[in-house]
Amino acid sequence: MPDLARFFRQLYLIRRVEEDVARIYPTDKIKSPVHLSIGQEAVSVGVCEALRPDDVVFGTYRSHATYLAKGGNLKKMLAELYGKYTGCAKGKGGSMHLVDAAAGMMGASAVVGTTIPHAVGYAWVQKVKKSGRVVVNFFGDGASDEGSWHESLNFAALKKVPVIFICENNGYSIHSRQLERQPHANLTERAAQYGIPAERIDGSDTTLVYDKVKKAVDKLRGGEGPIYIECLTYRWREHVGPNEDYGAGYRDRKELEPWLEKDDVRRLGAKLPEAERKRIEAEVETEIKEAFEFAEKSPFPPDSELWTDVYA
Amino acid sequence: MPDLARFFRQLYLIRRVEEDVARIYPTDKIKSPVHLSIGQEAVSVGVCEALRPDDVVFGTYRSHATYLAKGGNLKKMLAELYGKYTGCAKGKGGSMHLVDAAAGMMGASAVVGTTIPHAVGYAWVQKVKKSGRVVVNFFGDGASDEGSWHESLNFAALKKVPVIFICENNGYSIHSRQLERQPHANLTERAAQYGIPAERIDGSDTTLVYDKVKKAVDKLRGGEGPIYIECLTYRWREHVGPNEDYGAGYRDRKELEPWLEKDDVRRLGAKLPEAERKRIEAEVETEIKEAFEFAEKSPFPPDSELWTDVYA
Amino acid sequence: MSDRVMTAAQAMYEGVVQEMERDDTVFCFGIGVDDFKAFYGTTKDLHKKFGPDRNFDTPLSEDAMTGFAIGAAMAGYKPIHCHIRMDFLLLGMNQLVNIAAKARYMYGGQVSVPIVVRSVIGRSWGQGAQHSQGLHGLFMHIPGLKIFAPSTPYDHKGCLIAAIRDPDPTIIVEHRMVHQQRGHVPEELYTVPFGRSRVLQQGKDITIVAISYMAIEAMRAAALLEEAGVSAEVVDPVSLAPLDVDGITASVEKTGRLLVVDTDWTICGAAAEIAAAVMERHPVPFKRMGYAPVPCPTTKNLENLYYPNPKTIAETAYQLVHGKPRTFTAPEATEIIEFKGPF
């Protein structure tokens, strides 16, 4: 049963964390690139709410939402963005390499398309071990251009591994529209040709995403797989960095409008009793405030950390 | 108009050259791997007969048939197999890297799938120059597993370049059946998803292949492209080397039988008046004999050739 | 001619425009070349000037796009394939190493592959392990490839033009912090030769061979060393393949000491090669500096330890010259000035 309050809490948390990241960014306290998910939160929340804690996700450089939706530790995430020793990767990874193995967030890569086969390999082990655990891979419409997409889907289908491919199609790879890189906007139909059940859905509808993924997860736990879901969504801010970029020339603000109307942070919030919504918001604000304070106060890693974690 | 005598001549030439290569192989005069096309000749002949001399083809390590069908020089091919200075690559390339730029055979690579994007790049230039020339790429069902296949088809379709993708599907990659590597035997359907007109045909029927390619070529000369044709065929000998390998355990000789019946060397030969067939055969035999003599008698490259052709 | 002072990025832009005007077969392509960021400004509006076939965006398909360039080059065109990060070349390695570097040889001279691969080292602003790599050491290993790594605006323009006109596959190693360096650039078309190093500063006590951005850091170190009474000769190899071993050795014969500083790892890298090649000819005391032998950390304080800098270069050089340590005080790091985020 979808728990709207819980959905709202997660959406609100992610939105507000990223808004604050954007707000703080001009201070140069975060000295590394940030790729914000603002506008795309419903995909991560809908997907991860349908998962068990011991299920596993692989993300991209744009993974603040995925990390938090999967239950990744907020303090460690912000400390990581600040380059602090208390960060999830001790400051060595930054925003593009979020990881929280305990929460099932297995890592994110800054080279587009590279985690797709990782998810397949991880899922194959679950199948062999009959663990019942499910693996999800988040990637974009741009990543779907890469050879690794074809090779990974083919092999996942061949081995029938319990992986869900979540294509977060926000219509752009940096400033290139999908149709500037692909002859047709038919990634779902392409995926289906590998014999993978594939569907294109509105990725701004958290409950819809949840329902689809929940059904997929149930199938996969029973030993079937893989499944592909293309979630249509929209990136509200610039590709990288804290700002909007509707003045840059590659897209018009008009494109944003329908997505603003479908914003589930607002839509789901409005469905909750006001007192409950306010309580959740207050809780989340406190959590965020504490996490930023934690990040601010934490120390940078000692020099010796340069040399650790290369070889075991 | 398909010229059956010409088809037969080309099929017979290729078949007989390769049979003689196989016959001579145990003498160790050819000290490098040979991947014979015996059984697959109809694809190369049907395709290349539909091309103009200034059209261009890119092949694979299994390209004896492609090279000869495109009009590559036989003497230079055999000299190349013998490692001689008079070979098409001066002995530096061997059987896996046949090339005859003057005849439009632009080269063959031993790394599977690598020439697919070359054909796309070459064809793109023809489109930009409006040269009217068409490019053909030969590759296998195995090559279709590679990421370069996906990336190349996507880009060719996006840019609408005049390239014909000829998938020579002989059902195997070395000893692996297609269905051991792909969930479904539907490469044509996959190709179609890129918006490429795609068709699966019997690759043992030279005239059929010719007709299909002829139509494709006419379209492409008019500026449309690309086109994909999957030609079903069968490799009669072992993956590499001169022998049959039905005793190796991975396939049964029964599989070969229908292909023997459809053998166009025999079928087309039988359609010709006997005198004409005999005359063609005799001519070809002389040509082959002379070419082997040429290869035998030619010198090995001088030591100084080690150092040439690296930088211009 | 102070009106001809410009950044290295502007020099690249000027060079490519002039070559595209001169030769219709030259074209640029790669992710983002025709967007408003325009590949660090170096391909700005080339599609408007020369048409959409001569400056175009691509899907994320580094493997096939490298093969596409090779095919276009085989057909007689001159592709300039642009990569915003050198790290992404790893996806094109098979085409670069197994085809581009070998095609003419394995096809017995019948085929040429005159591609230009521009790739930018993305150091600065917390790029981390996968967006900061200089990997020229990998490509120097492969016969058949040519490599430029310019450090001055003058050489940026001259190397680009030389690469475009050359019949061999050429990789240009750029660096986004070098892109912002300013210097004099002649208006006319000119080429910089392959296989010729450049003495950036004469000196007599030690030869510092420094690559790409490290040439700039080495010049800063040389200034520190001068204050300490050490006269450093700073040599920029400019061309990494072929390498000007004779020119570098001549400098070492004069100074009697060698320090190689790279924007790459030293193990099996340019620093190993330059040291070994010089030692084969003229053995002297030497040292190598480069990335710490670890992946690049993101956080600034560790990143500062990861890279050689004017202070550590000066200290290493001083030790080599005098056989004893001396501590140098470095000026403020210029990194953030030379490239500020977010990407």
Added chain:
Amino acid sequence: MSDRVMTAAQAMYEGVVQEMERDDTVFCFGIGVDDFKAFYGTTKDLHKKFGPDRNFDTPLSEDAMTGFAIGAAMAGYKPIHCHIRMDFLLLGMNQLVNIAAKARYMYGGQVSVPIVVRSVIGRSWGQGAQHSQGLHGLFMHIPGLKIFAPSTPYDHKGCLIAAIRDPDPTIIVEHRMVHQQRGHVPEELYTVPFGRSRVLQQGKDITIVAISYMAIEAMRAAALLEEAGVSAEVVDPVSLAPLDVDGITASVEKTGRLLVVDTDWTICGAAAEIAAAVMERHPVPFKRMGYAPVPCPTTKNLENLYYPNPKTIAETAYQLVHGKPRTFTAPEATEIIEFKGPF
């Protein structure tokens, strides 16, 4: 124990069987591992013995299959990814360099990638430019990867077991001509240490450091040199990353001369690194030998010039020791005996 004499390929087979018996999470995969050729016999019927999930064929998808191995390793399994040619690793470079080598670091220690990559140098029988390459120089350049290149049957088994048990990504550089070498192999499970070289033959006049098949050629050269009164110490690095610089330097300190011979190119290769690392510590006269700096030609007479051989190794060593040339007469080349075609 003459009954325990076997080929290096047999030693690999024995090692993998024993490890798969010991540890259920170890599995082999790669093109052709479960066919009748069985990856040079080293994976023969493992799927029958251990089930189809523990020895399986794959599509031609080197990039994703490398990523697959990484994902399986992250999930706690121990993949052994088999490549019949080292040349094909170029298609997996992105996963190996950008992920496997960096994952633990960029994920702050939370993730390990204990993959084993077996890759075979395919020299012999006219393999040409794309099927004969040793490319270990590329991988040595990258911190985070470990590399073995054994030359004895003993080390083949011990390196494989060490690689399987190691928590880091390890590449094993094999050579199909070395696969046929015979030697004593203990029955029990044992590991060969990373970072330790092996003295194959003691000597006092010159240290010949020789890698993979070149260790075998160097032993043949040492026999020729002995007849000429030169006592060569032959050192096999075994572990290329980490490299036993101390061990190699100790040998050079004893002999006073160094010759490095590689089955790879020397520019930015293992030969450059070994020479530079030793010279930094203990400068002596030295030389490097490896592939001629060209793509590998197919025809036999040029191929003979492309590779170092006992004769050229002995001549180079003799020149280093005596400062003057001497011509050696080499025994018949053994290549065709060690690997005969067609593939």
